[in-house]
Amino acid sequence: MSVDAATVRRIARLARIAVAEDEVEHLQGELNAMLAFVEQLQEVDVAGVEPMTSVTPMAMKMRKDEVTDGGNAEAVLANAPQSEDGFFMVPKVIE
């Protein structure tokens, strides 16, 4: 399988990465080189093989359902590009 220029633009949109029009052709080449490389997986017989979900056979750890952390609004906001009154500030979302 390979991707065309329209697909490159669609992937960029899904990944939320702005791609300039003059970068599309180059990116298309790179993505197709990667897709060509992974193409060889098609020759593996995977009939009846369980897809891996965890490399170590272990049950998910459980803990008591109780508050273990929190009340650190200042620390949480310390690296925010923009914050005000204990909130993250973003461009207007709702008209």
Added chain:
Amino acid sequence: MTELTSLTLAEACDRLRKKDISAVELTSAHVAAVEKARALNAYVLETPEQAVAMAKASDARIAKGEAGPLEGIPLAIKDLFATKGVRTTACSHILDNFVPTYESTITSQLWRDGAVMLGKTNNDEFAMGSSNETSCFGTVQSPWRREGSNTPLVPGGSSGGSAAAVAAQLCLGATATDTGGSIRQPAAFTGTVGIKPTYGRCSRWGVVAFASSLDQAGPITKTVRDAAIMLRSMAGPDAKDTTCVDRPVPDYEAAIGKSVKGLRIGIPKEYRLDGMPAEIEKIWQQGCDWLKSGGAELVDVSLPHTKYALPAYYIVAPAEASSNLARYDGVRYGLRAPGRDITDMYEKTRAEGFGAEVRRRVMIGTYVLSAGYYDAYYLRAQQVRTLIKRDFEQCFEAGVHAMLTPATPSAAFGIGEKGGADPVEMYLNDVFTVTVNMAGLPGIAVPAGSDAQGLPLGLQLIGRPFDEETLFSLGEVIEREAGRFVAKSWW
């Protein structure tokens, strides 16, 4: 003072405990060495004041008889580990002003045990790379050069700064992380020792995530014994990481010098690649002979799905990366580029903040997870991963204790030499190491010889899950025979 930087971690521990040297002397010698070696670009942030303050506290604890296992030992920390109050960037422009308000579990355990932080080391952006050339802080120069040449070489990657710092004696050990070979390949390129422990052995909490089902941290050190000492402090259960196992941490150092007599070592035939340099073949055979004379038994084994590990990795790792890196949106931390609305802000922030390699992987990951392609790519890759793991399991069930393979398909290459036109050329560096991440196994790279141009070459030992001890025993046999590899200073 230079003599102090040539100590191994184990030797320094002994001399500190005997009060032959002070922690402040040891740290100051390393701080001076780091300053003198800026041409290597191994460190992206030096923390000399903090280092001296920590060393003073270590001296006080040593005087009181309260020394921890790593008391007064100056270490370098890969810039992927969150360090409280100390800038942590993953060497990405998108995080270049990020100052964590918390400490990673691994580094907090190192400080608990008395270690001293010299600074943060360079790495490929978000650990995506095999040469340290994708870092937003620029490339690292390997302390190694080909005989009679001054061509700058890569230290390998992604933990290139950590490997270069250890090889150039700019610390006594360094933390590193390994998603497809990022501890073992740079260790092999720089004549140092690097171990990627079993998945789940070390906590991933506070380590910048790349591909969560593959990422695992470990040490890069001068010797196998040093790696054993350092891993003991790094490993252990952590309630904050549900994939971190609740198993006690053994005294890894006790495995050093233990007889390897009777151990069955698998030699996988699929690791003998067409066109592999004769020198790699030679050190591999040499390694076999050394283990044999140590009393180990060599057996030919087959891991038939080996060739599919790298392509499957280049689906699984980018898929997980595209999900993990979704958090860099310009809202909660890191870079924000202004946009006309929120989507425009996200897109511009991520375009400006991510480098070319990261953008490429996030995009391929987004594609293989997108509607209509998930089964053909991601699901199939995870099925192939089951088969890769099964290959190893069958060998272990047949009585194999560990496997011996080359660590890399070549010695270190020059800066700018690879991957310019085709990204896959660079990816092939990890052909021997990536299988181990796909199966979640432990793997250690140990220097075993040099090529014709005097560059170090490494061998890899792959172990059973949670049997790092056997790797330390076997690795030390190779180290004892091969000797140590120390770069001649030109910087």
